Amino acid sequence: xxxxxxVYKWKQGxxxxxxxxxxxNYHMKLGFYYLPLSQKVNEEQMDQYHDKSLQIFxxxxxxxxxxxxLLQF
Numbered sequence: 001x002x003x004x005x006x007v008y009k010w011k012q013g014x015x016x017x018x019x020x021x022x023x024x025n026y027h028m029k030l031g032f033y034y035l036p037l038s039q040k041v042n043e044e045q046m047d048q049y050h051d052k053s054l055q056i057f058x059x060x061x062x063x064x065x066x067x068x069x070l071l072q073f
Contacts, residue, residue, distance in 0.1 A: 004023040009016065016033040 006021045006023060008019040014035045016035055018031045018033070020029040
């Protein structure tokens with residue numbers, strides 16, 4: 001079931017404001033994001049989940065990937 005949601009975004013300096021409104025039940029979500037901090041948190045979360053995720057090809061962050069041969073199906 002797809003809900004109809006309207007999203008409004010504003011940016012003022014280093015702060016991003018986001019308002020989501022669900023048009024069906026009028027529930028709202030308001031978020032304030034301090035961009036320098038949110039970017040750092042996102043990078044830390046990505047590093048944390050990267051170590052736990054399933055990896056099909058051995059590609060590491062900040063490393064050039066090795067040549068992977070073409071797979072024939």
